[in-house]
Amino acid sequence: MKLHQGMGPNSYRVRIFLKEKAIDVPMVEVDFAKGEHKAPEFLKLNSLGQIPVLELDDRAIITESVAICRYFEETHPEPPLFGSDAVSRAKVEMWNRRAELVIFATIGNVALHSDAFFKDRLTQFPAFAETERRAVPKKWAWLDRELADGRPFLAGDDFSIADITAGVCGWLGDVFGMEIPASLENVKRWNERVRSRRSWNA
Structure with a gap:
């Protein structure tokens, strides 16, 4: 598993969420200044050329910051950050x-x-x-x-x-x-x- 992320509010949201959950995920820095978000290999992960992107061990891909956070809420329910009832x-x-x-x-x-x-x-x-x-x-x-x-x-x-x-x-x-x-x-x-x-x- 690895999180493709970089500068910007949506990556920041996911990093804060992970910190609150005490989850350690390997991170791949995507450099916008170098155009890495437009590289063919990255566009295979997210055709919109946006970060963050969560790449799971089975190669499944999840994009969109809230969707990524929901995945971690399901796999690590404590502490609940999407509500408890x-x-x-x-x-x-x-x-x-x-x-x-x-x-x-x-x-x-x-x-x-x-x-x-x-x-x-x-x-x-x-x-x-x-x-x-x-x-x-x-x-x-x-x-x-x-x-x-x-x-x-x-x-x-x-x-x-x-x-x-x-x-x-x-x-x-x-x-x-x-x-x-x-x-x-x-x-x-x-x-x-x-x-x-x-x-x-x-």
Whole structure:
């Protein structure tokens, strides 16, 4: 088994997840600067040319960060990071999707439509990037209101993949100059709680 990964939020999500599970997986670094994600051999693993990619011992391939995390949740159920019963699993799914669709997608659109790294991947619309950039603080303000009930983590009392996703959103925002507004006390406390975990430096 080996994990093909590298720089970027999705690989980071999987590394944090593995650290929380105390799972050691051999890793293969994919260098985007050298175009290794476009190499014929890599495209055999993932035709989209994206990371991370989990290659199992039987040569089975799993792509997409959440799908990879689900595999490890099934094979290493403790500690549960996708919930432990029907209600908690549904809430984790809900909050992970919200983190992806509301915050991750907005920050990602800024990067996709403004950074030169992505200019060959899609037709960039700088005006759209700027619109999305202005929307980012509103997305965090929404989450701040949601966390006003005092719960420690997004889906409730327990840390989950939803916190990993949203935490990496904060990191990605830092990278592209879209820091979480300092006035959002509830998000600030939650973010500090996530970044204080040993897995954060995975």
